Amino acid sequence: MKRFIQQTRAVNVVKRFTCGELVELLTAYLDDALDPPEREGVHAHLAGCEGCSRYLEQFRATIVALGDPPPEKLPADLRKRLMSAFRERRRS
């Protein structure tokens, strides 16, 4: 019986968040930096909240878009100068 109560209590340790609070936790959530009751609370909230679920989805899409920047290159002459500076180093 005692054991049962402890388990019940453990299950109940889930934090409740408002939508505003939830949105503020998303970066910590995605970094896996929340403690277990908070993480459970986020899951529980998302399961029942369409607005926050969509927000999270767009948050993720934003991160994906950020990780796909336009191509960029070191100008060829600068690259050449640096390669020869590296080569020169051995001789000095």
Add this chain to the structure above:
Amino acid sequence: MGSFAGGELPSDDVIVPALRAGDEAMFAALLDTWSRGMLRVARSYVPTDHSAEEVVQDTWLAVIGGIDDFEGRSSVKTWIFRILVNTAKKRGVRERRTLPWSAVKDDGGTIAGQSLDLVPPGGWQDPPAAWPTPEKEVLASEVRGLIGEVLARLPPRQRIVITLRDVEGCTSDEVCEILKISAANQRVLLHRARVAVRGWLADYFEFARQPD
């Protein structure tokens, strides 16, 4: 030594001796892997592309000059980005674009388009509108172009953190090490920046792309 173009760099215990031994393929690999990110980060500190290129150049010269003394207390990548940030900061100050790097509250707060109380206390009144499916090539390239503009609008410290984390794919530990900030501070800056960028993308999808 083979080419690493497009592949993963080897570990630091391979990189460091190779650089010390004058391995040009290894130096070229680092140059081609990290210079792009270095240019992007440098641009958060200095006003022009030209200055950013000089910052990257001076950083690599410092790496060439300093590799024999590298003590391995951090990773090579962190070490190089740390030199970059210090070089860029000095240059940014000289070019009168001083970064208020010491004052946390400076851009931990709100700016236009970046609302902290995005969601009213009672919950979403209008849940965020759906975005168009990003499979379309056109959309992807539009968004890519937009991101560059949007990053430039962020407060400098947010821009630097989001550039390192989300554009360059650094871990949060690496960012803390490079910028010498706490994990909590890093997370706040990153979160503010992501909220702002998402908000600007949402505005764009809602208004700029309305079919007429």
